[in-house]
Amino acid sequence: xxxxxxxxxxxxxxxxxxxxxxxxxxxxxxxxxxxxxxxxxxxxxxxxxxxxxxxxxxxxxxxxxxxxxxxxxxxxxxxxxxxxxxxxxxxxxxxxxxxxxxxxxxxxxxxxxxxxxxxxxxxxxxxxxxxxxxxxxxxxxxxxxxxxxxxxxxxxxxxxxxxxxxxxxxxxxxxxxxxxxxxxxxxxxxxxxxxxxxxxxxxxxxxxxxxxxxxxxxxxxxxxxxxxxxxxxxxxxxxxxxxxxxxxxxxxxxxxxxxxxxxxxxxxxxxxxxxxxxxxxxxxxxxxxxxxxxxxxxxxxxxxxxxxxxxxxxxxxxxxxxxxxxxxxxxxxxxxxxxxxxxxxxxxxxxxxxxxxxxxxxxxxxxxxxxxxxxxxxxxxxxxxxxxxxxxxxxxxxxxxxxxxxxxxxxxxxxxxxxxxxxxxxxxxxxxxxxxxxxxxxxxxxxxxxxxxxxxxxxxxxx
Amino acid sequence: xxxxxxxxxxxxxxxxxxxxxxxxxxxxxxxxxxxxxxxxxxxxxxxxxxxxxxxxxxxxxxxxxxxxxxxxxxxxxxxxxxxxxxxxxxxxxxxxxxxxxxxxxxxxxxxxxxxxxxxxxxxxxxxxxxxxxxxxxxxxxxxxxxxxxxxxxxxxxxxxxxxxxxxxxxxxxxxxxxxxxxxxxxxxxxxxxxxxxxxxxxxxxxxxxxxxxxxxxxxxxxxxxxxxxxxxxxxxxxxxxxxxxxxxxxxxxxxxxxxxxxxxxxxxxxxxxxxxxxxxxxxxxxxxxxxxxxxxxxxxxxxxxxxxxxxxxxxxxxxxxxxxxxxxxxxxxxxxxxxxxxxxxxxxxxxxxxxxxxxxxxxxxxxxxxxxxxxxxxxxxxxxxxxxxxxxxxxxxxxxxxxxxxxxxxxxxxxxxxxxxxxxxxxxxxxxxxxxxxxxxxxxxxxxxxxxxxxxxxxxxxx
Numbered sequence: 001x002x003x004x005x006x007x008x009x010x011x012x013x014x015x016x017x018x019x020x021x022x023x024x025x026x027x028x029x030x031x032x033x034x035x036x037x038x039x040x041x042x043x044x045x046x047x048x049x050x051x052x053x054x055x056x057x058x059x060x061x062x063x064x065x066x067x068x069x070x071x072x073x074x075x076x077x078x079x080x081x082x083x084x085x086x087x088x089x090x091x092x093x094x095x096x097x098x099x100x101x102x103x104x105x106x107x108x109x110x111x112x113x114x115x116x117x118x119x120x121x122x123x124x125x126x127x128x129x130x131x132x133x134x135x136x137x138x139x140x141x142x143x144x145x146x147x148x149x150x151x152x153x154x155x156x157x158x159x160x161x162x163x164x165x166x167x168x169x170x171x172x173x174x175x176x177x178x179x180x181x182x183x184x185x186x187x188x189x190x191x192x193x194x195x196x197x198x199x200x201x202x203x204x205x206x207x208x209x210x211x212x213x214x215x216x217x218x219x220x221x222x223x224x225x226x227x228x229x230x231x232x233x234x235x236x237x238x239x240x241x242x243x244x245x246x247x248x249x250x251x252x253x254x255x256x257x258x259x260x261x262x263x264x265x266x267x268x269x270x271x272x273x274x275x276x277x278x279x280x281x282x283x284x285x286x287x288x289x290x291x292x293x294x295x296x297x298x299x300x301x302x303x304x305x306x307x308x309x310x311x312x313x314x315x316x317x318x319x320x321x322x323x324x325x326x327x328x329x330x331x332x333x334x335x336x337x338x339x340x341x342x343x344x345x346x347x348x349x350x351x352x353x354x355x356x357x358x359x360x361x362x363x364x365x366x367x368x369x370x371x372x373x374x375x376x377x378x379x380x381x382x383x384x385x386x387x388x389x390x391x392x393x394x395x396x397x398x399x400x401x402x403x404x405x406x407x408x409x410x411x412x413x414x415x416x417x418x419x420x421x422x423x424x425x426x427x428x429x430x431x432x433x434x435x436x437x438x439x440x441x442x443x444x445x446x447x448x449x450x451x452x453x454x455x456x457x458x459x460x461x462x463x
Numbered sequence: 464x465x466x467x468x469x470x471x472x473x474x475x476x477x478x479x480x481x482x483x484x485x486x487x488x489x490x491x492x493x494x495x496x497x498x499x500x501x502x503x504x505x506x507x508x509x510x511x512x513x514x515x516x517x518x519x520x521x522x523x524x525x526x527x528x529x530x531x532x533x534x535x536x537x538x539x540x541x542x543x544x545x546x547x548x549x550x551x552x553x554x555x556x557x558x559x560x561x562x563x564x565x566x567x568x569x570x571x572x573x574x575x576x577x578x579x580x581x582x583x584x585x586x587x588x589x590x591x592x593x594x595x596x597x598x599x600x601x602x603x604x605x606x607x608x609x610x611x612x613x614x615x616x617x618x619x620x621x622x623x624x625x626x627x628x629x630x631x632x633x634x635x636x637x638x639x640x641x642x643x644x645x646x647x648x649x650x651x652x653x654x655x656x657x658x659x660x661x662x663x664x665x666x667x668x669x670x671x672x673x674x675x676x677x678x679x680x681x682x683x684x685x686x687x688x689x690x691x692x693x694x695x696x697x698x699x700x701x702x703x704x705x706x707x708x709x710x711x712x713x714x715x716x717x718x719x720x721x722x723x724x725x726x727x728x729x730x731x732x733x734x735x736x737x738x739x740x741x742x743x744x745x746x747x748x749x750x751x752x753x754x755x756x757x758x759x760x761x762x763x764x765x766x767x768x769x770x771x772x773x774x775x776x777x778x779x780x781x782x783x784x785x786x787x788x789x790x791x792x793x794x795x796x797x798x799x800x801x802x803x804x805x806x807x808x809x810x811x812x813x814x815x816x817x818x819x820x821x822x823x824x825x826x827x828x829x830x831x832x833x834x835x836x837x838x839x840x841x842x843x844x845x846x847x848x849x850x851x852x853x854x855x856x857x858x859x860x861x862x863x864x865x866x867x868x869x870x871x872x873x874x875x876x877x878x879x880x881x882x883x884x885x886x887x888x889x890x891x892x893x894x895x896x897x898x899x900x901x902x903x904x905x906x907x908x909x910x911x912x913x914x915x916x917x918x919x920x921x922x923x924x925x926x
Contacts, residue, residue: 021855098812098822144823150853151881164774166823166854173853173880174900217777243777246784248794252777252818280787281778281903282879311627314680314706314715315744321709324743331711349561355715359561360607360629390613390636391629392484416745417636418614437637440744 002202004091005124006184007138008067009038012059012090014081015072016042018050023096023144024072027132028053034141034152041066059084066090070132070142075099078128079113086123093118094142095127101190102129114192130189131165134172136182137208145169156181157210157293158286159203161196163188163217171215171282178425178435180290183209195220197228204232213239213289215282217253219267230274234461237292237452241279242267275455277448284444291412291434291445297453298410300381302332303446304374305355307386308362308394312416312439313355316384319443326447331355332380338373345369363393368401375408382410384446387428387435389420396427403431410449414442465665467554468587469647470601471530472501475522475553477544478535479505481513486559486607487535490595491516497604497615504529522547529553533595533605538562541591542576549586556581557605558590564653565592577655593652594628597635599645600671608632619644620673620756621749622666624659626651626680634678634745641888641898643753646672658683660691667695676702676752678745680716682730693737697924700755700915704742705730738918740911747907754875754897754908760916761873763844765795766909767837768818770849771825771857775879775902776818779847782906789910794818795843801836808832826856831864838871845873847909850891850898852883859890866894873912877905 011031017024024044031040032051040053041062047055056062059069059081069090071078075097085093100111114125126133132142136155143152144165150173158181162168165187172185183206186199196214203209212232219225219242229238244250245264271278277292279285303320307313320329331354334342342352345366351357358366367385374380383405387398405411413428413435415421421437428435436442474494480487487507494503495514503516504525510518519525522532522544532553534541538560548556563574577588589596595605599618606615607628613636621644625631628650635648646669649662659677666672675695682688682705692701707713708727734741740755742748766783770776783792794817797805805815808829814820821829830848837843846868850861868874876891876898878884884900891898899905 103812145853146855149855149883162774164772164777166772166851167774167778170772170775170851170853170879173882173884177881215774217774241778243774243781245781246791248784249777249780251816252773252780252814252820281782281901282775283901283903309627309629309633310715311625311630311678311680311706312633312745314627314712315630315704317712317715318706318708319744321711328709349566351715353714357715388629388633390608390633392608392612416633418640419636420612421636438744438746440746 004067005133006135006202006206008140010041010064010066011036011038011140012041012043012062012066012069013072014043014059014069016044016050016055018047026144026146027070027072027142030141030143030147033147034139036139059088059090062088068092068094068140070094070096072096075110075128079110079117082114082117082125086117086121090123093123093125094130094132095125096130096132096144098129100128100192111190111192118193125193126186127189128192130187131169132187134182134185143169151176154179154181155183157183157208158289159183159206159209159212160185161188161199161212162215164215165189167215167282171286175286178422179429180286191220197224200228200232204236209236211237211239211289211293213285214241215285216240216242217244222266222270226270226274229276233274233276234456234459237277239277239279239285239288239292240271241282241285275452275459277452283441287436287441287445288448291449292452294432294434295406295410295412295449297456298381298450299453301329301450301454302379302381303329303384304332304380305384306367306370306374307355308358308360308388308391309386310357310359312386312388312414313357315439316414316443317355319439320384325444326451329447329450334377334379338377338379341373342370360391361393362391364395364398364401367394367398371401371405375405380409382412382446382450384412384414384442386414387424388416389424390417396424399424399427399431402428402433406433412436412442412446412449414439467530468596469598469665469669471603473504473527473529474499474501474603475504475506475525475529475532476535477506477522477532479507479513479518481510489607489609490533490535490605493604493606493610496610497602499602522551522553525551531555531557531603533557533559535559538573538591542573542580545577545580545588549580549584553586556586556588557593557595558588559593559595559607561592563591563655574653574655581656588656589649590652591655593650594632595650597645597648606632614639617642617644618646620646620671621752622646622669622672622675623648624651624662624675625678627678628652630678630745634749638749641885642892643749654683660687663691663695667699672699674700674702674752674756676748677704678748679703679705680707685729685733689733689737692739696737696739697919697922700740702740702742702748702751702755703734704745704748738915738922740915746904750899750904750908751911754912755915757895757897758869758873758875758912760919761844761913762916764792764913764917765842765844766792766847767795767843768847769830769833769837770818771821771823771851771854772849773820773822775849775851775877776820778902779877779906780818782902783847788907789914792910792913797840797842801840801842804836805833823854824856825854827858827861827864830857830861834864834868838868843872845875845909845913847875847877847905849877850887851879852887853880859887862887862890862894865891865896869896875899875905875909875912877902
C-alpha cells in the first residue's frame with residue numbers, strides 16, 4: 001500500500017520556485033541534490049522552467065502517474081491544490097503548510113476539509129504542517145531546509161517517524177556527523193490522514209528497516225496505538241520519545257502541533273506492556289534506535305567491560321550496576337580458565353577481573369584476543385568495549401576485531417575524545433557496530449538492548 | 464605554596480628519551496610543543512642532548528633552582544631519582560610510574576618510601592601512578608600521551624583534579640573539540656603526598672580558576688575532605704564525579720588505583736551538605752563545571768525557554784519540569800505586558816507562551832529582542848535558549864546577542880546538529896557562553912546552576 005511512497009517513480013512539487021528564499025525552492029533543490037532518478041515535476045503557473053526542469057501550470061497538466069505531490073503553498077491554496085491532486089489520482093500528497101488545527105477552531109475546520117477532499121479516493125495525505133519525507137535509498141528528500149544548512153543522513157537501518165519536523169531535521173543533522181543512516185524519515189505533522197500506525201505498518205514491511213524510532217507529542221488513538229506498537233515491537237524494535245510527561249510540556253505541545261495530551265502514566269504503562277523502549281530526549285531516541293538496529297540481542301544481562309583506561313571501566317561499572325536508571329545489569333564473572341586465558345594476553349599490572357583493564361599498554365592484538373574469549377564465554381551475555389585511540393597501541397585497526405566480536409555477541413562500543421576518536425566512531429559506524437561518544441550513552445544503549453532482549457524472551461520470541 | 468607548581472620557571476624530565484615510543488619522550492615533547500618559556504631540562508645519563516636540548520646525567524648536575532621534576536622511570540628507579548630531587552631541593556616532583564600501592568603489599572611498602580624520602584623536606588610529590596599536570600596558562604604539559612593522539616585544552620576557567628590519568632586525558636581530548644579550556648589539570652594518582660584537598664586549596668587561590676571539577680575513586684580522609692569542599696564550594700563551585708557508588712565499581716576501583724571505597728550514602732550526604740554538585744559520568748562532570756564557571760547564577764528557578772523549533776521546546780519543558788532528575792524547575796510565567804511586547808517581534812503563528820516558539824521564521828533580530836525582554840523580566844530567573852542555525856534566519860551572528868543576554872541573566876544555550884551547529888558551539892565557547900549539543904545536556908547543566916545558586920542563597924552568600 002505504501003510502496004509508491006517508499007519507492008516513487010515521480011514526485012511533483014506544487015509551488016516550486018526559483019526564488020531561493022521560498023520553501024518551494026528548497027524542496028525542489030533537495031529532490032534534485034539527492035539525485036532522485038525518477039521524474040521531478042515542478043508545478044507553478046508563473047514559470048516555464050525551474051533549475052532546467054520544465055514547469056507545469058497545474059498538476060493536472062502533467063502526463064502520466066504521479067506517486068508523490070508535495071504542496072508548498074499556504075493553507076487555503078494548499079486545499080485547492082489537494083483537490084487537483086485528487087482529480088489527478090496522485091498516490092501521496094504532502095501538505096507542508098501550517099495554519100491548520102494547531103491554530104484553533106478556524107484551522108480545525110480547514111483541516112477537516114482535507115479528510116473530506118480525499119474521502120473515498122485513493123489519495124493519501126501526509127501532514128499538514130510537515131516538512132515531509134526523506135527516503136535515502138530511493139533518493140527522495142522533500143525537506144524544506146536547504147542542504148547548505150543541514151546534513152541529511154545516508155541510507156541506513158533506522159526508520160524515524162516524527163510529529164515535529166524541525167526536531168526531526170535537527171536530529172538527522174546530528175546523526176550525520178558520524179554517518180548514521182536512516183531507512184526513512186516521515187514527519188507526520190498534524191496527521192489529518194496518515195498516522196503513526198500507518199507508518200509503523202509501512203516500516204514493519206520495509207526490508208531495509210531494522211528499528212523504528214518515533215517522536216510523538218500526542219497519540220491520536222490510544223487503543224489503535226497500543227495494538228500497533230505491540231504487534232510491531234515483536235518483529236522490529238520500537239523506540240518512543242513521547243513528550244507531555246509534565247503538565248507544562250503538554251500545554252506547550254498543544255501550541256506546537258495542536259496535540260491533546262494524554263495521561264503520561266497511562267502511556268508509560270502501554271509502552272511497558274508492549275515492551276517498547278522509551279527515550280527521554282532526542283539523543284537517546286537515536287542512540288537506542290541504533291543499538292537495536294545494529295546489534296544482536298543479549299540472552300541475559302551479564303556484561304563484560306573491556307578498556308585500556310581504568311577510570312573509564314570504573315565509571316562504566318557504576319553506570320551498569322546502578323539501579324538509578326532502570327534495572328541494573330550484572331557484571332559478568334569469568335571462570336578460572338577464562339581468567340587464566342586472558343592473563344596470557346596482558347601485562348601483570350593489568351586487571352582481568354571485570355572490568356578488564358588492559359592499561360595503556362593494551363594493544364589491538366590483546367584487545368582482540370580478550371574479545372574472542374569473551375565472545376566464546378558462556379558467562380558473558382554482552383560486551384561493553386572501549387576503543388580509546390589515545391592509548392599508544394590502539395588505532396583504527398581495532399574496528400575489524402570489534403566488528404567480529406559484534407557478529408558473535410552483543411557488543412556496544414564507547415569512544416571518548418576528539419580527533420582520533422571521531423575517526424574511530426565513523427569507522428565503527430561504517431562497520432555497523434553501535435558506538436557512542438561517552439560512557440553514559442554507551443551504557444544506556446546497552447541497557448536498551450538488554451531490556452528489549454528480555455522482553456522478547458519473556459514472551460517466548462526467538463531471537 | 465603551590466605557586467611554583469602553577470607557574471614554574473624550570474621543569475626537569477628525568478628519564479627523558481629520544482625514543483618516541485618511551486614515556487620520557489612524550490613528556491619532553493609535550494613540554495616543548497606547549498611552548499613552555501622557562502627552562503626544560505632533560506635528564507638521562509646516556510644522552511648528550513635530546514631534541515636540541517642539552518641533557519644532564521643527573522638532576523644534581525643541573526645548576527639553578529628546579530621547580531618541577533617529572534620522573535619517567537620505573538617504580539624502584541623512580542625512588543632513587545626522588546632522593547636526588549630531595550638533595551637538589553626540587554619544589555615539586557611528579558612520579559609517573561605505576562607499580563605502587565595499586566599492586567598490593569609490596570607496592571604499598573614502596574609507596575611508603577616516598578613519604579619517608581620527602582619527610583621534613585621542602586619537596587612535594589604528585590603521584591605516583593600519574594600522568595602529571597597540565598597548566599595551559601604557564602604552558603606546562605607533562606602528559607605522557609603524544610600530541611598526535613590527543614588534543615590538549617587551551618587556557619580556560621575550569622580546574623580539573625582527577626584520580627585517574629587516562630580518564631582525565633580522554634575528557635580533555637573531548638572538550639577540546641569546541642575549545643573549552645582549563646585553568647589546570649592535575650592527576651593525583653595514588654596521592655602518596657599531595658591530595659585532592661591540597662589541590663582544591665591551590666585552585667581556590669588561583670585567580671584564573673572559576674570552577675573546580677574532580678574525578679575521584681576514593682576519598683583519602685573523609686573529614687578533611689568534607690571540611691575542604693564545604694569551605695571551597697562557598698567561594699568557587701565544585702563538581703564531583705565519585706565512583707564506587709555500587710559494590711561492583713568499588714571493587715574495580717581498588718584494582719585501578721588501590722583505592723578503598725567508602726559507603727556511597729555517606730559520601731552523598733557529605734556532598735549534599737556541602738552543596739557540591741554531583742556528576743554521574745565524565746560528560747556531566749565537565750558540562751556542569753563549564754556552566755558553573757561561565758554563567759552568572761540564577762536567583763530562582765523560573766526558566767524561560769526560547770526556540771525556533773517547537774519540538775525542541777516541548778522536549779526541554781518535559782526535562783525541566785520532570786522530577787525524575789532532581790528537583791524540577793519552573794516554567795516562568797510572563798506578564799501580559801511582556802507577552803504583548805514579545806508579540807511585536809514574532810509571526811502570529813509563533814507562540815509567546817513559555818516555551819517561546821519563534822518557528823522557523825524566527826530571525827536573529829527577533830531572537831535578540833525577545834531575549835532582551837527576558838533579561839529585563841522580573842518573572843524570569845534563567846533563559847534556556849536554542850540557537851539552531853538550521854532554520855533560515857539564524858546564523859553565527861546570534862552569538863553576540865546570546866553573549867549580551869548571558870551577561871545580564873543566567874543563559875544556557877542548546878545547539879543541535881552537525882556542521883553549522885559545530886561552528887556555533889565553538890563561537891559560543893569563545894564568547895564564554897555555556898552551550899551544549901543536546902536538550903538533555905543543556906537542561907542538566909541549567910539544573911546544576913539552579914541548585915548551586917539555591918545552595919548559596921540558603922546559606923546567605925551573596926552572588
